[in-house]
Amino acid sequence: MTLKVxxxxxxxxxxxxxxxxxxLGLDIRVLAETEGMSAALAASEVGDYRDLDTVLAFAExxxxxxxxxxxxxxxxxxALVERGVEVHPGPDALQCAQDKIDMRARLxxxxxxxxxxxxxxxxxxxxxxxxxxxxxxxVKTARGGYDGKGVRVVRAAHEATDWFTALAEDARGGALLxxxxxxxxxxxxxxxxxxxxxxxxxxxxxxxxxxxxVCVEVIAPAPAFAPAADEHTDAGVSTVEASGTAAARHGxxxxxxxxxxxxxxxxxxxxxxxxxxxxTGVLAVEIFEARDGRLLVNELAMRPHNSGHFxxxxxxxxxxxxxxxxxxxxxxxxxxxxxxxxxxxNILGGPQDGPLDSRYGAALAAEPTAKIHxxxxxxxxxxxxxxxxxxxxxxxxxxxxxxxxxxHFA
Amino acid sequence: MTLKVxxxxxxxxxxxxxxxxxxLGLDIRVLAETEGMSAALAASEVGDYRDLDTVLAFAExxxxxxxxxxxxxxxxxxALVERGVEVHPGPDALQCAQDKIDMRARLxxxxxxxxxxxxxxxxxxxxxxxxxxxxxxxVKTARGGYDGKGVRVVRAAHEATDWFTALAEDARGGALLxxxxxxxxxxxxxxxxxxxxxxxxxxxxxxxxxxxxVCVEVIAPAPAFAPAADEHTDAGVSTVEASGTAAARHGxxxxxxxxxxxxxxxxxxxxxxxxxxxxTGVLAVEIFEARDGRLLVNELAMRPHNSGHFxxxxxxxxxxxxxxxxxxxxxxxxxxxxxxxxxxxNILGGPQDGPLDSRYGAALAAEPTAKIHxxxxxxxxxxxxxxxxxxxxxxxxxxxxxxxxxxHFA
Numbered sequence: 001m002t003l004k005v006x007x008x009x010x011x012x013x014x015x016x017x018x019x020x021x022x023x024l025g026l027d028i029r030v031l032a033e034t035e036g037m038s039a040a041l042a043a044s045e046v047g048d049y050r051d052l053d054t055v056l057a058f059a060e061x062x063x064x065x066x067x068x069x070x071x072x073x074x075x076x077x078x079a080l081v082e083r084g085v086e087v088h089p090g091p092d093a094l095q096c097a098q099d100k101i102d103m104r105a106r107l108x109x110x111x112x113x114x115x116x117x118x119x120x121x122x123x124x125x126x127x128x129x130x131x132x133x134x135x136x137x138x139v140k141t142a143r144g145g146y147d148g149k150g151v152r153v154v155r156a157a158h159e160a161t162d163w164f165t166a167l168a169e170d171a172r173g174g175a176l177l178x179x180x181x182x183x184x185x186x187x188x189x190x191x192x193x194x195x196x197x198x199x200x201x202x203x204x205x206x207x208x209x210x211x212x213x214v215c216v217e218v219i220a221p222a223p224a225f226a227p228a229a230d231e232h233t234d235a236g237v238s239t240v241e242a243s244g245t246a247a248a249r250h251g252x253x254x255x256x257x258x259x260x261x262x263x264x265x266x267x268x269x270x271x272x273x274x275x276x277x278x279x280t281g282v283l284a285v286e287i288f289e290a291r292d293g294r295l296l297v298n299e300l301a302m303r304p305h306n307s308g309h310f311x312x313x314x315x316x317x318x319x320x321x322x323x324x325x326x327x328x329x330x331x332x333x334x335x336x337x338x339x340x341x342x343x344x345x346n347i348l349g350g351p352q353d354g355p356l357d358s359r360y361g362a363a364l365a366a367e368p369t370a371k372i373h374x375x376x377x378x379x380x381x382x383x384x385x386x387x388x389x390x391x392x393x394x395x396x397x398x399x400x401x402x403x404x405x406x407x408h409f410a
Numbered sequence: 411m412t413l414k415v416x417x418x419x420x421x422x423x424x425x426x427x428x429x430x431x432x433x434l435g436l437d438i439r440v441l442a443e444t445e446g447m448s449a450a451l452a453a454s455e456v457g458d459y460r461d462l463d464t465v466l467a468f469a470e471x472x473x474x475x476x477x478x479x480x481x482x483x484x485x486x487x488x489a490l491v492e493r494g495v496e497v498h499p500g501p502d503a504l505q506c507a508q509d510k511i512d513m514r515a516r517l518x519x520x521x522x523x524x525x526x527x528x529x530x531x532x533x534x535x536x537x538x539x540x541x542x543x544x545x546x547x548x549v550k551t552a553r554g555g556y557d558g559k560g561v562r563v564v565r566a567a568h569e570a571t572d573w574f575t576a577l578a579e580d581a582r583g584g585a586l587l588x589x590x591x592x593x594x595x596x597x598x599x600x601x602x603x604x605x606x607x608x609x610x611x612x613x614x615x616x617x618x619x620x621x622x623x624v625c626v627e628v629i630a631p632a633p634a635f636a637p638a639a640d641e642h643t644d645a646g647v648s649t650v651e652a653s654g655t656a657a658a659r660h661g662x663x664x665x666x667x668x669x670x671x672x673x674x675x676x677x678x679x680x681x682x683x684x685x686x687x688x689x690t691g692v693l694a695v696e697i698f699e700a701r702d703g704r705l706l707v708n709e710l711a712m713r714p715h716n717s718g719h720f721x722x723x724x725x726x727x728x729x730x731x732x733x734x735x736x737x738x739x740x741x742x743x744x745x746x747x748x749x750x751x752x753x754x755x756n757i758l759g760g761p762q763d764g765p766l767d768s769r770y771g772a773a774l775a776a777e778p779t780a781k782i783h784x785x786x787x788x789x790x791x792x793x794x795x796x797x798x799x800x801x802x803x804x805x806x807x808x809x810x811x812x813x814x815x816x817x818h819f820a
Contacts (some may be wrong), residue, residue, distance in 0.1 A: 002786065003767050019429030022451065023722075025766060025784025025796065041432065041451060312433075316779055316801075331775035338748040338801075356435060357413050365741035369726055374435025376412065386435065391726075391748075 002027045003328055006058055008049050009068025010037030012375040012384065013304050013320075016312065018042050020321035026328075030068075031058045038375045039068070052076050059085045066281055066327045067303055070097040088196060088280035088327035089302040096277050097302045100177045101142045107297055110276040112269065114297050115182050115288070119175040123164055127157035129178040139163065140177040151213060153181060182296055184288035188222055189307030190270035193282045193322040193332055200274055201322060201332035203315060205258065205266035208286070208307050214382070217403075218344040220310045220337065222258040222266075223395060225289075255395065257340075265295055273300065282323040284308060306346070306384070311335075313371040313389040314342030339391035341398045345406035347386035350379030356386055356409055363408035370405035385409075412437045413738055416468055418459050419478025420447030422785040422794065423714050423730075426722065428452050430731035436738075440478075441468045448785045449478070462486050469495045476691055476737045477713055480507040498606065498690035498737035499712045506687050507712045510587045511552045517707055520686040522679065524707050525592050525698070529585035533574055537567035539588040549573065550587040561623060563591060592706055594698035598632050599717035600680035603692045603732040603742055610684055611732060611742035613725060615668065615676035618696070618717050624792070627813075628754040630720045630747065632668040632676075633805060635699075665805065667750075675705055683710065692733040694718060716756070716794070721745075723781040723799040724752030749801035751808045755816035757796035760789030766796055766819055773818035780815035795819075 003026050007014040010032025018041060021028035031054070032043040044061070047054035049072050056079070059065050064086040077091035089097075096103040104117045116133060119142075120126040130137045139160045141150035154160055160176060167174055187210060192202040204221035257263075266287060274283045277300075284305030286298040308319035317325075317333030325332055350356050356374045363372065367390075374386045386409065390402040413436050417424040420442025428451060431438035441464070442453040454471070457464035459482050466489070469475050474496040487501035499507075506513040514527045526543060529552075530536040540547045549570045551560035564570055570586060577584055597620060602612040614631035667673075676697060684693045687710075694715030696708040718729035727735075727743030735742055760766050766784045773782065777800075784796045796819065800812040 002765060003770075015432065018451075019432050022425065022429050023781070023783050024770075025782075025786045041428075316781075325774065330770050331778065333774065334778040336779070355412060360413075360434075360740050364735065364743065368741065368744040369746070371433070371726075372435075373433050376435045 004029065004062040004064075005324055005327065006031065006062030006065045007039070007042075007068055008055065008058070008065060008072055009033065010039040010043050010046075011068045012038040012377070014039035014042070014068035015375060016304065016309070016373070017320045017324060019312075020318060020324055024321065024324065026324060027062075028324075029058070029062055031055065038377055040376070050076065052079050055080065056083065056085075059083075064088055064327050066323070067094075070094055070302060074098070086327075089283075090278065090280065093277045093279045093302055097300050099142050100140055100299075101175060103300055104177060104179075106277060107273070110272065112272055112276070112297060113294060116180040118178050120178045121167075121175045123157040123161065126154075126160060126164075126176065126178055130155065130157060133180045136181040138179040138181055140179065142174060142177055149213070182288045183291045184296075185291050186225060186289050187298065188266060188287040188289055188295070189218070189305070190266040190285040190287060191282060191305065191308045191311075191319060192267070192270040192274050192285075193319070193326040194274040194279055195326050195332060196280050196329045198275075199332055200271050201317075201335055202267045202270055203308065203311060203319070203335045204337070205263055205287075206307055206310065214346075214348065214384075215306045216346050216348065218307050218310055219395065219399070220314055220342040220344070221263070224256045224258050262289075262295075269295055269297070273297070281327045282308065282319050306387075309373070309387050310342040310344040310389050312373070314338055314344075314391045337391075340393050341395045342389060342391045343395075343398045343402040344387050344389045345402045346384055347374075347388065347406055347409045349381045349383060350377075350385040350409055352379055352381070355379070359408050363405060366408065367401055367405035369401060372405065414439065414472040414474075415734055415737065416441065416472030416475045417449070417452075417478055418465065418468070418475060418482055419443065420449040420453050420456075421478045422448040422787070424449035424452070424478035425785060426714065426719070426783070427730045427734060429722075430728060430734055434731065434734065436734060437472075438734075439468070439472055441465065448787055450786070460486065462489050465490065466493065466495075469493075474498055474737050476733070477504075480504055480712060484508070496737075499693075500688065500690065503687045503689045503712055507710050509552050510550055510709075511585060513710055514587060514589075516687060517683070520682065522682055522686070522707060523704060526590040528588050530588045531577075531585045533567040533571065536564075536570060536574075536586065536588055540565065540567065543590045546591040548589045548591055550589065552584060552587055559623070592698045593701045594706075595701050596635060596699050597708065598676060598697040598699055598705070599628070599715070600676040600695040600697060601692060601715065601718045601721075601729060602677070602680040602684050602695075603729070603736040604684040604689055605736050605742060606690050606739045608685075609742055610681050611727075611745050612677045612680055613718065613721060613729070613745045614747070615673055615697075616717055616720065617668075624756075624758065624794075625716045626756050626758065628717050628720055629805070629809070630724055630752040630754070631673070634666045634668050672699075672705075679705055679707070683707070691736045692718065692729050716797075719783070719797050720752040720754040720799050722783070724748055724754075724801045747801075750803050751805045752799060752801045753805075753808045753812040754797050754799045755812045756794055757784075757798065757816055757819045759791045759793055760787075760795040760819055762789055762791070765789065769818050773815060776818065777811055777815035779811060782815065 007030045015038040028042045029044040030039045030042045031045045101119045107114050136155050187208050189208050190205045194200045206220040207222040209217040284301040288296045304319045311318040316336045371389045377385045388405040392398040417440045424440050425448040438452045439454040440449045440452045441455045511529045546565050597618050599618050600615045604610045616630040617632040619627040694711040698706045714729045721728040726746045781799045787795045798815040802808040
């Protein structure tokens with residue numbers, strides 16, 4: 001009679017669901033892509049998530065199917081639902097996490113704030129969009145992008161010629177997404193979780209720092225912030241230069257959390273999207289805080305998300321526990337923070353001369369308050385192989401300790 | 411190159427090491443007694459821990475061997491060490507957790523405070539001890555007792571006749587442990603962890619509440635306490651009557667933690683035992699706080715312990731993470747609490763009409779701040795099948811929420 005959750009995909013998000021499942025006494029089973037993945041400990045099956053028979057056989061062993069990623073094809077998702085399998089999030093919601101043009105269209109229908117956008121099928125259409133939006137555009141492939149891949153800032157349509165050529169050669173056809181280059185002061189992320197029966201729980205909005213399109217640091221909650229006049233932004237690609245640090249940006253703004261108004265607006269945005277799209281499980285909304293104060297939706301993820309890893313060590317209910325509760329339609333947990341501040345720093349690449357744990361002697365001795373998370377992946381330049389979380393009362397101190405701990409794994 | 415920890419025994423203590431191992435990216439392997447135990451997810455082997463070949467084969471797959479329990483026979487432990495296996499805690503230390511007479515003798519040699527005691531081989535010797543100690547004694551079997559089993563309060567030697575008869579029939583012979591009936595006001599527990607290289611980390615001393623010899627509740631840190639004049643104590647068996655509650659005992663003492671002096675004396679006692687006995691890994695020292703203020707050692711456990719379960723949700727470093735770090739001789743983590751108070755309430759027996767998770771709908775809805783831990787064991791009267799932890803700023807509130815959450819599983 002033990003509740004059984006099936007997770008499709010064996011990456012670190014599935015891995016980090018395992019401790020939450022163990023604590024709650026849930027049976028967690030993972031359909032992994034290959035042997036030896038991050039979530040191998042719970043990988044009861046290894047197989048192709050694009051193969052309906054494989055996924056159906058896996059689904060028959062569990063009470064609910066959920067995901068480590070958003071790549072399961074729609075025909076497979078819909079066949080599961082037709083056969084009565086509980087799938088959370090469901091196909092309609094996932095469609096908007098799989099296709100950025102569909103996501104922009106749905107959010108626009110719902111009247112939610114997004115950057116100006118258009119689906120462009122030709123270079124001419126893209127050039128028109130560029131000309132109408134200040135001489136630049138962010139161009140994105142509708143499908144398959146992540147961590148900055150499939151995203152390009154262009155000032156002339158020919159800079160996307162290769163992508164149009166690829167589209168023309170793709171039997172499915174389609175379009176590219178063109179978006180205005182938002183003049184944003186920083187990036188935020190709003191995490192919420194929604195049960196199939198409708199209840200929603202939200203964590204306080206966090207600030208995320210990207211570098212080359214990859215999340216490097218998360219501050220929870222988002223601190224108060226007044227954009228510096230000389231700050232460089234390059235919307236849609238990276239918030240700060242590779243040489244920059246959040247400390248330099250924040251300067252005198254570290255001491256207090258963001259205004260209640262910002263927190264409330266971000267939460268309402270997260271709730272509106274979760275309800276509007278019928279998301280079940282955890283939803284992460286990546287948000288631009290524009291210089292004019294507007295909050296604009298950047299990307300969506302319908303699963304636990306890098307911006308919520310802080311919650312494992314910093315929140316009464318982690319995003320992984322909450323996701324399991326939500327997809328099982330169990331009551332959601334309290335999202336209060338354990339401490340005034342939590343900072344999460346990603347370990348990107350990892351040491352190139354050995355596994356992460358070869359640095360434990362030095363790292364754990366130097367930073368006894370740091371919570372080290374090691375995804376069990378081989379180090380490789382740029383790869384997310386782990387993260388560090390530190391919690392505490394003063395943001396400058398917490399930032400310093402978290403960065404110092406992560407630096408041991410460079 | 412991943413660090414590999416082998417745990418002998420597949421119970422809930424091994425189970426609760428798994429999340430800590432996953433977070434730190436350690437490879438955890440469990441030698442379980444049978445299929446389907448609490449730690450089944452990591453049970454790479456099922457076999458008899460008393461069989462040297464089984465244990466040796468298991469040990470060859472890991473970097474260090476540690477334990478879910480203290481029952482591995484000394485010849486097996488010593489054979490492992492002779493073959494160069496890292497075993498933590500080691501055989502000499504474990505001897506004192508396996509045999510209560512040896513424990514009392516070693517602590518006495520070290521000059522550490524214990525109740526008056528004697529090893530008694532006959533009823534005459536026991537009667538002499540009773541007569542010399544106020545007309546009562548706590549009699550314990552030297553080996554094999556737990557959760558109140560193998561412990562009896564007697565006022566005449568014939569009340570232990572059956573145990574003497576059993577001893578006489580045991581080829582190994584031996585003695586019973588007789589101890590004075592300590593006039594204690596409450597029971598405490600001091601948790602420490604020690605690395606093979608010597609470093610020790612201590613958590614603040616906690617108060618434990620036993621009922622019929624079984625831990626039912628832990629308050630971390632131990633609150634300030636002035637014994638009530640009319641309090642009933644029955645040393646060594648239970649702190650309060652089955653109908654009693656800690657709230658009734660504490661009355662006006664809930665608001666503040668115990669004095670710095672008490673905390674310091676308890677920590678020094680824990681450190682002295684860990685060093686004196688050469689314990690590696692987590693050591694739990696069960697302590698009587700006598701009415702005259704003395705701290706007397708009751709029992710020792712050389713592994714994570716029920717009194718430290720609060721640390722999973724209430725401490726920067728949990729006892730399970732710390733145990734893994736300690737047995738691998740890695741630097742120990744910070745033991746600061748997340749909140750002023752943590753209360754852990756055991757789920758004993760569990761619902762007799764279904765599994766624990768059949769109550770999740772009601773329990774999680776009513777107590778969104780409670781952290782539920784379900785050991786995946788079948789409910790059975792009196793069995794430890796899970797626990798609940800709640801943290802917060804006010805002890806009365808935290809106690810109320812933790813008890814209310816646990817009550818859903820009665």
